[in-house]
Amino acid sequence: MLDVRTNVQATPAGRYHVSLAVDDNEIREAQRLRYKVFAEEMGAHLASVLPGHDIDLYDPFCDHLLVRELASGEVVGTYRILPPEAAKRVGSYYSEQEFDLARLGFLRPRMAELGRSCVHPAHRSGAVIARLWMGLADYMTRYGYETIVGCASVGMADGGHIAASVHRQLAARHLAPIEWRVTPRTRLPVESLDDGRNAALPPLIKGYTRLGAMICGEPAWDPDFNTADLLMLLPMAQLNRSYARRLIV
Template sequence: MQTSIIQADARATSGKLVLSMASTPEELREVQRLRYKVFIESMGLSALQRADGLDSDEFDEHCDHLIVRDSDTLMVVGTYRLLSANRARKLGRLYSEGEFDLGRLNNIRNRIVEAGRACIHPDYRGGSVIMLLWSGLAEYMRRENAEFLVGCASISLADGGHNAVAVYQQLIAKNLAPIEYRVTPHLPFPFSKLEAAQKPQVPALLKGYMRSGAWICGEPAWDPDFESADLFLLMPLANLDSRYARHYGVSELQAA
């Protein structure tokens, strides 16, 4: 594991919840077990089921992992995976590049933090966990001198993709990135061939990003493994609306 950004003697707390950075292989496995429960078991993705019950990939060892732990039960109840610009450079790519061509972002790569794999245990989706995770993210970006947050936000295709079409059409009307920040999906989601749902249901985390000033950087990619349409987001920290600069819209956020 990499050196922790949030030191053990400087943990943030909220009631019985404690925020820290994973610093041991055991803590990383706790993170991976939670992700498996949220992303694979709860979604019934049989094709991704594994005997070890862990959601893991090659990026985990290169990333920092924010964790929120219940101090009463010691259970990890929330996590966020962060990849700094320095580690992305050593690795040779961002996670998002598996889905998108990010060539137009080359001039800002040294000022980027990529965030992903945000998830919260189903019993703890009341706002406090995501508030701690976002406070940790803000501190991480400050220490990395990062000016941009990037990552993918997923929309379930459980309804055949109609909601994904409606959400995309609704959000790009006001949140489409300037042309110089546009990206191209490797495997485009065929949104133009589907009818949009009448009432878009925007995922909570995506809604929070939009309210905080994030941009959608182009058409969605199709992720057949996780059965989702993925949007690439970029948020300049300068775009943070003053109403959300303190809390990042956390009162309505749950999991991604």
């Protein structure tokens, strides 16, 4: 596993740092944070072998980015990264449970997948996400991966109207070319849910698009998390570097 601690700068306020988990104990910290956010806060139905933890079959194959608050030592943000070699060993990317990725086949040898992004509710100022992206940028550069892919979720507590609006707005300005389109396995009927009003884009999705990410088509419904998931793709060659510098430096 890659240790990125030596590349991290403390933020002026909060003093966070980012690293990759180096052992099972650190991975358990990430899994406890994920459980707190996804199950306790969002009400997701998680099938886990360890109470109070979000664990699935992909976790042992992933690298786990952690943002830790230095003052308390607590893990307050996490991403997991499934590199292409590990995706081959486990048999698929996580997002293939929700989407047919056949058209992305030619990208797979250098395509890393992001997932399970979450930040502790007391630390959602933006600094934690900035540190996660610092770690991710270092990871992608060191290993020479060329494409980032992953699901971005929109809550369905309102029945899906916000998700439909978010999809419409993104499709108008940030839709991937046809050769990068995917098909959802359980399609969200956006045409019947869109009431024409413009919902605010979730901050994480807005950040992705500012970096240069695109959506790869219509959203899928994830019944376990009760979210509409959009597959987002970011070729590193198309990264908006001026925005990235502001975000991760």
